[in-house]
Amino acid sequence: MATDMSPHPSRKRWSAVLIAERPRPERIRSRPDAWWLAVGTVCFGAFMGQLDASIVTLTYGSLRTGFHASLAAVEWVSLAYLLTLVALLVPAGRLADAHGRKLLYLYGFAVFTLASAACGLAPSLFALVAFRVVQAAGAAMMQANSVALVTTSAPRERMRSALGVQAAAQALGLALGPTVGGALVSTLGWRWVFWVNVPVGVVALVGGHYLLPRTRARARVARFDWAGLGLLAVATTSALMGVSAASGLAVPGWGLALLFVFAACAGWGFVRWQRRAVTPLLDLALLRSRAVAFGLTGALSGYLVLFGPLVLVPVVLTARGSSDLTAGLVLTALPAGFALAATGGDRLLPRGLPDRGRCLAGAVVFTVAVSVLLVVPPAIGWLVPVLALTGLGLGTFTPANNTMIMSAIPASSSGTGGGLVNMTRGLGTALGVALVTLALHLAGGDRVQAGARWAAAVLVAASAVAVASAWLSPRTDPTVSRAAT
Template sequence: MPTSARPSLLDSPLLAERPRPRAVAAWPHAHWLAVGTVCLGAFLGQLTASITALVFPALQEGFHASLAAVEWAALGYLLVLVALLAPVGRLSDRVGRKTVYLGGFAVFSLASLGAGLADSLALLVACRVVQAVGGAMLQANSVALVARGVPGAAMRTALGIQAAAQALGLALGPTLGGLLVTHASWRWAFWINVPVGLLGILAGWYLLPRTRPAVPPSRTVAASAPAGATQPGSEDGRFDLPGLLLLAGASTALLLALSAASGLPLPGWAVLALLGASAVLSVALVRQEQRADRPIIAPGLLNTPGIRAGLLLALTGYLLLFCPLVLGPVMLAGAGVPVATAGLVITALPGAFALAATLGGVLLPRGCTDATRCRWGALTATAGLLASAVLPVGPATAVPALLAVGFGLGLLLPANNALVMRAIPAESSAVGGGMLNSVRSLGTALGTALPVLGVHLAGRQVGGRAVLLLLAAVGLLAAALAASAGRTAGRTAEH
């Protein structure tokens, strides 16, 4: 006689998802309401990413801290995001993506409220870490919610709308940050998230479809399965925890070492120890992933044609995207440009990025391949970075240079994402997507740390120009990687 399974915490009524109102569910276009709800989360995540760099100078003044210490308001968020995206995605499969997504809005909003109330830099960084937990709950579920709730014919349009919402958040961040710091306080750069988060909770509660049955299948399957039998899908619960800890440890040690070299008060031997620890943990991570049943970074995928170059291109692309967002306000402030004006100037980069990401296909010649878009985008961004490095610092020269950088990266990054996802086998799409998200977040973290290191070592102008020249070299590397990816894609198409 079969025995019933013991109740699981995941089966708690508190985690049960509520269905949409009947009127909403019956409307033929209800899926677009769900897309709009997901767009709120996409907008919020990118708004936070781009607005934080504008408040660095205000945080330095308010907490009497170094730039190396203040940057951890961004780095702490990014490190937690890298560590949690994969496990939160796995958890969402069991708990329900709607439940986790709504919880993400709640956690993000509460942490944003706390960040704005923080009376010390340590408390602000702690709130940002909690905020990253909410960010991971949102990011790990956004694409899956669109894929589940939108009919196949409308999928590409829905994902394009979501990308446009991300681009809008990225573009508005610098302008809003500059205006809030100038006319209110840096605290409002965090408090502005609260009403958006509350709106997301209300919209998600009523407009997102249920993603988990009212009676979890684990109960019925467990009750009817023979004793000792393996439940279908039970392997999905496994997770490479050692790999996750090694990845988080290696990333944290590397960024701490860069911060220490950038002015964080740590002795020289500690910097060397951190670099050594990062190298050792990286080697251990490679070995762990080679023997893990469900690795976070699948070594087999890295040997698939096009994926290795594509992941490196994603990392360099996001490094090139976020480095100017951090460096630009610092250099403009050193040239005497007001914060509000600097915010408007920096908006040129994400604004051009949004234009190219959404309309690039219309502006380019017909038949232009993704590999060609990557190559042209990398070269255009490189030209803008070289112009920024050699021209005088000021709004008149910065705006056209940043427009070139943003437009080039808006061509490069979406096309590269498409190349990578096409190269990943269908059965490995979840792991491959997680790898792409991880390298994107690592590139963003390095793009935050590198400008601070350059400014600390050589000053705002000289150090800033040196970083821009280095970024131009990275842009040339990205163009070479794009050419390599194009040749690989061509050989794959032939076979």
């Protein structure tokens, strides 16, 4: 007797539901503001990603007490998340280009939400670090697709405005992180720092199902590039660990040198492999575009300038006798300026000013702002206007910079492009924190003011790179037709 080995119809039905992108309801898709609804949905992830990045550091004291751990051990709660996130952003974008950006984004939010709940239930520090790795994998699936979903949802002429709103959502999350984190830890305990993600994640999942468009332009992948993923992970992880170790961790000189050797060798091997691979993880042809290459350089420099002061200002102010609350309030001027410029910049700048001009104007503004720190004392009266002006410059620069990059990338590779943008953001964030910490460390614990000048010099150098990248970018903005359902 013949046996029917074909899958049961109900299994086929559930399989189709799990791997297929669902269309938006017609009443939503046909609305004139449907693209704004999609952008607003993506802002949930942008907000939570930055809130989570800035809120977790507030738990260090409670974690050290609760788990009887050292500061070096507790730092892995953040370090493990960051290393995983940076390593997986480009692969997640590549998978999204092949299988659907909406699909990967929603699955990423589901993983992030479940892992957040697990982090809040962690019985040990080791378990918490492990759950943070899973949480970062979900965040990579979200962040690799956030920029792509915005650029494929918004009309070409409104792309910069849409990316500005997303950047403002990130700045808002960054600004609220210290305040929300401090309130939660002091009242409900450190576990609520992770549990707060759960209700937001549920709302975002429901909203994303109904409001996000399906992927129309896809890049089919016959075989996933696991070798490329491994080389990229080793390169980024070794480089970030090396920079972090140089910032004051107890790592011997030979170990530090070995990390940078691993990073250089893996990076060289990754480029060589991508040129030979049949289905490369990253199409290196994308990086031959001046708009993409210089744009990514500028994005990395901009985020270095954005996150460097988050380390510098609290250290300097507390050394001068200010409280942590005062330092947090002073820091708010930076993301507040960023959000103001990102959402309202189009109303103040000439409509005909191209993205390159906006990048250049913003980069000049924050270069002038951070240069002031080289010649004035790091007092509150100076820091507030300097940080606000830095935020205004960055808020003008970042949306235009991202628009130039994504406009130069074909729609079928927008997930990979979004992954590249977010990977450079992550690297810039890590370098901003690590290089400022290194400058303060090299100056010595009792020479905070001298260390602040060295840290300001690092920020000025990064700002100068951002100005150069904007100046060297193409003078005409590339146009790529994009469509969304």
